[in-house]
Amino acid sequence: MSTQPTLTTKRLILRPFNYDDCQQVALLAGDKRIADMTANIPHPYQPPMAKTWIDEHTPMYQQHRGVAYAITLCDTGKLIGAVSVPRIEDGYGILGYWLGVHYWGKGYAFEASKTLIEFAKSHFALAGIKVMHLVENQRSKSVILKLNIPYVRNEISGMQGAEREVCVYQRAFKEAE
Structure with a gap:
């Protein structure tokens, strides 16, 4: 069984979540603006929900079904969001991410997503994203x-008890990439 590695960028450290993160995850993800813009984050969001979610990460990674990372700032270590490939379908990793509202518009989602895509592409031998x-x-x-996907x-997807319209993006990886 392999241990999920930590990934670093210029400004961020992507690390596995731990139980000490539950309060901060609940605080950030608990903002209604996050729930309103994501497919599977409910509102209200409580710390026990974060623990249940974190419990899924290690088996998911060890069984080669996906990966989830805490997005933290290099300079302070503060947890600001999450980036993940929570599932793989037909060789394609499904990318997901969210950031606390105060961290929107700073390029962190792009930076974390780009880094995770590169890792997941090789680690899971993905055909695409x-x-x-x-x-x-x-x-x-x-x-x-910005990720060039x-x-x-557009398709209609059932989420949080409602039918919502989503835009779908997909990119195959070339052999030479």
Whole structure:
């Protein structure tokens, strides 16, 4: 069984989550603006929900089904969000991310996502990457376009008890990449 490695960028450290993160995850993800823009973060969000979510990470990684990382700042170690490939479908990693509201618009989601895609591509031998955002989530659209993942289509997806329209993006990895 391999241990999930820590990944670093110029400004960020991507590390496995631990139980000490539950309070901060609940605080950040508990903001209604986060729930409103994500497919599977409920509102309200409580620390026990964070613990249940964190419990899923190690088996997911060890069984080669995906990976989740805490996004933390290099200079302070402060947890500011999450980036993940929570599942793999037909060789494509499904990218997901969220940041605390105070960290929006600073390029952190792009930086963390780019780093995770490179790691997941080699570690899971992915054929490509797929990512979705709610139609109204223009911030997420901006991140995806910077990642150079082409738009494929819109589709209706059931999430949090409602039918929501999402934009789907997908990029195959070339052998030479």
